[in-house]
Structures are given as structure tokens and as C-alpha cells.
Amino acid sequence: MKNLRNTISHIAGTDADVLVNGETGTGKELVARLLHEQGNRAAGNFVAINCGAIPDNLIESELFGHESGAFTGAKGLRIGKLEHANGGTLFLDEIESMPMLVQVRLLRVLQERQLERLGSNDLIALDLRVVTASKVNLREAAASGEFREDLYYRLNVVTLDIPPLRERREDIPLLFHHFLLVAGARYGREVPPPGSDQTRILLTHDWPGNVRELRNVAERYVLLGENCNFDLEQLMFGAETQTMISLPQQV
Template identity: 75%
Template structure:
């Protein structure tokens, strides 16, 4: 099968078919020329990857009738109509009927080739989006959180999760910040017999050292100053379910000793109590550092490392599975569209290329944030994807006041777009006085006429 883009050219005049076939073949297209539109219909299908060029004034089925029949097969199939009898009214009606474009004879060869190239790009994007949606639907049919990706690494990860999910083995997750460690843990939980019980997540790096033991193991009244009542700790709350300990490398050494004992004995004592409380739970620990190396530097207990390292799952960074980026971005766009009740803009091939070449230091979390920004701001508010990504890249390099200004400008631009440049409605929506709105628009170079 030819790898050249397919083009179907329909015209009842032989010399026109021959001339335009040669033009498009020289441009690198695979051309099939026909004189009757009805004979071309059987060649079309919902997933046909090409473009149709059809003369309007041809014997039998004319171009407009062919267009309508083609749309019954696939409403998104690009059909370019041509005519030597065209006028403005005919062109407008053709576009309204769903034609991709209308070209009046005689036309320059370059005009035809450029129009076909644009139509083929649109067709390729349409089929890619359909493929992504079908794959997302297939993955969404799986109960529980979805681990999305078609790369070999993600296929192995899903396979391993299925293999170990319904066991009691503790798991150690390795992955950079933003790779989705909690999502993987939730998937383990939801695919296990423990899914009817609690899923409890603790970020060890976010809990102060003097509170972490109470947070994890609970306490009795009077166990320490300020302990007025009994507290059920996270371990006890997760009994029969799953406990997720994120950033385990941040856990203070004395607490690591306590944790090792709990993992070995499957029982806890609340602070201030001597009573053992038996536990039946799975522990999933996550880290973004090499715990083996940390243990060799005496920064993490070696015995705890080996106790946690029963089953290890490694989540690859996004830059190492770039083939998953279009699928993930499409997924996040749909989620953002539903969350913000906005129409989902479809990125073009150049924007997809931009996504594929970005280094993604923030991994999947960064990609999700870009999708949210694209749905909220996007081209409709004067932002292109490149600008949005540059803003994300620069966030860590700018000061807090600059970040506040960037966010404030985005909010004002968003409301100006929603209110179509109406300043009275914009200031009411933002809850600020008219003078404040004028001052900020002047500061950020915003002109209401650009949004009308």
C-alpha cells in the first residue's frame, strides 16, 4: 500500500483530470481520477485517510449531492468543490453544506496543492483524535483509575499492576515528581479486594517532624501536651485498605524505626498506649530518590529499605514515553472541558509537535496543567500553546509579584473575552471598581476593542 496521501479527483472533463492528476502527483500525492461521482462513493469509508476534490457541474450525481452522500459516510471527510460557474452565493452555500473549501475554475496549480495539503492535515488530525478517543474509551472501560499510555513501559506497568493488585505485598514506587505515583497507588487499591475500604494518602514531607508519629499512629488523651482527646492515626484509619506513604525519604529516622516495626508486626500502638492494635492493610511507599543510595549514605535506614522493597514499580518520566503525550493531552483536554464546561479546542499538528519536543520537567502534572490552561485561555483569549508553555517554563524563574501579575492578567483577559469587551460587565464579574480595571488594563496593555 502506498504511503503517499490519497486524493480522489472527480471531473467529467478528461484534460482537466489529466492536468490536475499530474500536478498533484508531482506534489507527492497518490491520485485517483474519476469522471463520475457515484462511482467514487464506494471508495470512501469512515476511516479513509484522504481528501476528495469534486467538480460541482458533472453529469449524473453533481458535486453538491456527492458532498451530502459523502457526509453520510463521514461528516468530517474533507470535500473540496470546484466549479467553472461559481459565484459568491454558490461558494457560501457549498461551505454551509459542509464543503472543506470551494475553488473557482480556472485555478492556479499552487492554489489547489496548498488547499489539498491543508485538507489532508485536517483529515490526519481528525483521524488521530478519533483514534485517541477510541483508545481512551477502551481504557476508561477498565474500572478504577486509568493508567493511560500506549508505550511499552506503560503497558508493562498496567500488566504488573494487574498481576499484583489483589495480593497483600507491599509496594515501593519509584518516580520523579509529577509522574503519577498516587494514581498508580489508587489503581492498585481499586483493583484489589481492599477497594471497599479506605484509601489513605500521607505526604511524609508535608507533615512536621514533631507531629508525624501522632499523624501516622494516633494518640491517647494526655499522650503529650495538647493531646486532649483520642486520635485515630492514618495506619488505623487505613485498616483493611491501602496506606500510601509519599516522599518516604523525608520521614525522620526515629519514625523510620517505628514504621519498620509496624510493617513487620502488622500492629500499632497509639502514642500514650500500650495496647496493640492489629492491622490488615497494604502499604505503598513512594520516593523520587534512590533509596538504596540514600541508605548507603546513612540518610535512610537500610533495613527499612529492604522491608519496603518487596515489589518495586518504576514510573517512567514523560520525556521517556513521548508517544503517550498526544493521548494524555487529549485525555486532559476532555477532563478540563468537562470540569470548566468549555468547548475543547483541538490542537493542530504543529502544536502536537511542540508538545512532543518539550522536555517536560514537571512530567504528567505539567502536561495536565498545560491542558487546563489551553482550555481556559487558549487561542480564544489570545494565547497560543507555545505562549502557555513558555509561561509554565518561566514560572520558576520569575518573582512572586511577576507570577501574581501573570495570573491577574490572565483573569482579566479571560473576563474581557467572556464579556466581549464590555467593561461594565467585566468589572462586575471581577468585583473591582472601574478605575482599578482601567489601571490594570493599561498596565497589561489590554484593549477592550480586541475582544468585541
């Protein structure tokens, strides 16, 4: 992770677009935010959009915006995410889920740094950094025709690979401590730090949900730990934790 942090610091002050690769929950959006906050566009908007969470028939309008009457149901002007991120950073998560036709239009925007809202012929100049993220191998997806090859090479200016948590176990204690502090401040609670046996439990777990799963366990530790003597083996399994704690204890 030290190399990753050094790379982020090195490229944050540039205008280079960045592709972030990593499994679900590895912290790809956190990397995008760090690039934004440490870069020259920190005063601008950081706009995030999950391409896999938006229906295919809505994503074009969501990204590029539309004029009133551009299509059935377009009753007013809508500013798209690209335009809203002008002067800042646009983060496109799960870029592999973007429909092919939208990929074509995005490629043109990235090349020309200008866009047209749906239903308009007016060009809007863009000055923004685009950070994309994928949980699949985009090179393989492009080679198999599942993703546009020209867009892949346009996005692949700088690539950052985030290893899963199971491959960087040395980071787990520090991350868990950080999440404990954040959760403690959020919920107004102080909890004892995990001891050596508890830390060993953290280190031996494979963390299929990666950093997201670790953060959830830390929040559970803060919220529910007192009811089970801060037993991490119980807290790390949601179903068992729920049956262990009665409703009166939870409220």
C-alpha cells in the same frame, strides 16, 4: 508504560506492599490509587500522606495516632493514618523524608501488622496494604545511612519504576487528550483538539514537571486557550500567558 500497566494489573490483587520510584510529578499517587482500586481492598479507605509535608514533631502522631494526654497538647483521642487505612491502602509519599525514629516504628508496624497509639499499651491489629513512593534512589540513601537499610528491604517487596515523561513521549498525546476531557468536563467547556503542529510542540518539550506539568497545560488550554487562538507555545509558559491575557478577559 505498557509493562508498568501490566505489572499493576498483575500485583493489584495481592497483599504485597509496593515501592514506587519516580521523579516529582510522574504520577506516583495515581499508580497507588490504581493498585488500590484494582485490588481486593477497593472498598476500604485510600489514605495518602506526604511525609515531606509534615513537621518532624507531628508525623508520629499523624501516622500512629494518640490517646488523650499522651503529650502536651493532646487533648483528645486521635486516629492515625495507619489505623484510618485499616482494611484499605495507605500511601506514604516522599518516604525518604521520614525521620529515622519514625522509620524504626514504621518498620515494626510493617513486620507485625499491629500498632500502638501514642500513650497507649493496647495493640491494634492492622490489615492493610502499604504503598510507598520516593523521588530519590532509596537503595543509595540506605547505603549512605540517610535511610534505614532494614526498612528499605522491608519496603522493597515489589518495586515499580515510573519513567519521566521525556522518556515516554509516545504517551504525551494520549495523556494530553485525557486531561483535556477531564478539564473540559470540570469547567463545562469544549475546546478543539490540538492539531499536528500543536502536537509536535507537546512532543518536543522536555516536561521537567512531568505529568503534573502536562495536566496544568491542558487545564490552561481549556481555560485560557480561546484568548490566544489555542496557541500552545504561549500557553506552556505561565508568565507569558498571564501578561498576554488582560484582567477583563480573565474575569
